[in-house]
Amino acid sequence: xxxxxxxxxxxxxxxxxxxxxxxxxxxxxxxxxxxxxxxxxxxxxxxxxxxxxxxxxxxxxxxxxxxxxxxxxxxxxxxxxxxxxxxxxxxxxxxxxxxxxxxxxxxxxxxxxxxxxxxxxxxxxxxxxxxxxxxxxxxxxxxxxxxxxxxxxxxxxxxxxxxxxxxxxxxxxxxxxxxxxxxxxxxxxxxxxxxxxxxxxxxxxxxxxxxxxxxxxxxxxxxxxxxxxxxxxxxxxxxxxxxxxxxxxxxxxxxxxxxxxxxxxxxxxxxxxxxxxxxxxxxxxxxxxxxxxxxxxxxxxxxxxxxxxxxxxxxxxxxxxxxxxxxxxxxxxxxxxxxxxxxxxxxxxxxxxxxxxxxxxxxxxxxxxxxxxxxxxxxxxxxxxxxxxxxxxxxxxx
Numbered sequence: 001x002x003x004x005x006x007x008x009x010x011x012x013x014x015x016x017x018x019x020x021x022x023x024x025x026x027x028x029x030x031x032x033x034x035x036x037x038x039x040x041x042x043x044x045x046x047x048x049x050x051x052x053x054x055x056x057x058x059x060x061x062x063x064x065x066x067x068x069x070x071x072x073x074x075x076x077x078x079x080x081x082x083x084x085x086x087x088x089x090x091x092x093x094x095x096x097x098x099x100x101x102x103x104x105x106x107x108x109x110x111x112x113x114x115x116x117x118x119x120x121x122x123x124x125x126x127x128x129x130x131x132x133x134x135x136x137x138x139x140x141x142x143x144x145x146x147x148x149x150x151x152x153x154x155x156x157x158x159x160x161x162x163x164x165x166x167x168x169x170x171x172x173x174x175x176x177x178x179x180x181x182x183x184x185x186x187x188x189x190x191x192x193x194x195x196x197x198x199x200x201x202x203x204x205x206x207x208x209x210x211x212x213x214x215x216x217x218x219x220x221x222x223x224x225x226x227x228x229x230x231x232x233x234x235x236x237x238x239x240x241x242x243x244x245x246x247x248x249x250x251x252x253x254x255x256x257x258x259x260x261x262x263x264x265x266x267x268x269x270x271x272x273x274x275x276x277x278x279x280x281x282x283x284x285x286x287x288x289x290x291x292x293x294x295x296x297x298x299x300x301x302x303x304x305x306x307x308x309x310x311x312x313x314x315x316x317x318x319x320x321x322x323x324x325x326x327x328x329x330x331x332x333x334x335x336x337x338x339x340x341x342x343x344x345x346x347x348x349x350x351x352x353x354x355x356x357x358x359x360x361x362x363x364x365x366x367x368x369x370x371x372x373x374x375x376x377x378x379x380x381x382x383x384x385x386x387x388x389x390x391x392x393x394x395x396x397x398x
Contacts, residue, residue, distance in 0.1 A: 074147030166321025
């Protein structure tokens with residue numbers, strides 16, 4: 001098949017700026033190419049370019065807007081979606097695309113989907129639209145952000161076929177946009193099990209929290225749990241690996257807010273790395289004793305998949321799509337927004353090496369049997385074939 005994936009976040013080589021959509025697109029494109037498909041990526045760049053590597057061709061369009069979506073105007077979002085539309089149509093004329101996939105986030109498919117233009121069959125991939133981000137992150141709406149959010153909702157409602165990593169996200173998105181039950185297929189995110197894999201070198205009592213420093217990611221919940229962990233494990237270290245966001249009080253730095261919650265001793269135990277490269281992220285997983293995802297909201301976090309592929313025991317909040325990701329004894333789930341329960345779970349794992357190894361091995365088995373690139377790519381190919389009329393799309397709806 002000739003498949004086009006749209007994501008302005010698709011990273012350049014060596015980039016550390018990997019959003020969730022960019023990570024998904026990178027992993028899925030390589031998974032599909034590994035299964036023999038020809039893949040085209042429409043991404044953003046400083047200048048127009050076209051780069052080919054094996055079965056993957058990356059076409060970059062100038063974004064002409066800030067990379068952070070909440071700093072864009074609705075007019076900038078519309079302008080970029082129009083250029084994406086024109087690029088898709090030109091690519092279809094020259095290559096004969098079988099399918100094109102758009103993300104919900106950023107409204108990149110708005111001009112193609114809302115106008116109901118002729119062209120290749122399409123699929124829209126749910127990640128988490130702006131409306132859900134603002135609802136769960138205590139953000140203040142601006143007129144421009146509202147405009148972009150409405151464009152996303154219009155694009156979702158216009159999509160003929162939709163995929164989602166979780167049933168949870170389908171139900172939540174269905175509450176704000178029209179989704180036909182027959183149009184939805186659950187396909188999990190893949191994880192690069194060749195890159196993220198078990199490695200030696202784990203430190204004693206090293207607690208890793210990967211992902212953005214953000215309210216909805218629950219950074220502050222782990223911050224509040226630190227004193228309880230230090231009571232049992234005074235030498236414990238806490239590494240927060242991810243970029244800061246403006247989800248703090250009054251739209252300020254959330255990292256600054258999180259650090260303000262720490263007393264002197266807990267502050268000495270916590271380290272914020274900022275954005276790190278993919279290679280450094282793999283090294284951080286290898287050194288971690290426990291990986292923590294304390295989210296207040298999450299759909300299907302790549303960080304959890306990466307930790308599982310590295311055979312690390314995960315403590316995660318039982319929210320969103322996270323419970324759909326693992327089965328019994330593949331992770332430890334705790335109630336959200338509960339620092340005490342979070343600390344108890346971390347302490348239990350730090351105190352019990354055999355338990356850590358058991359959960360880590362179970363997690364690795366799950367990553368290899370359910371989320372490996374070739375397996376997920378085959379599931380996604382079946383969804384694409386259903387969208388173009390070559391198969392039957394099974395449903396997962398509210």
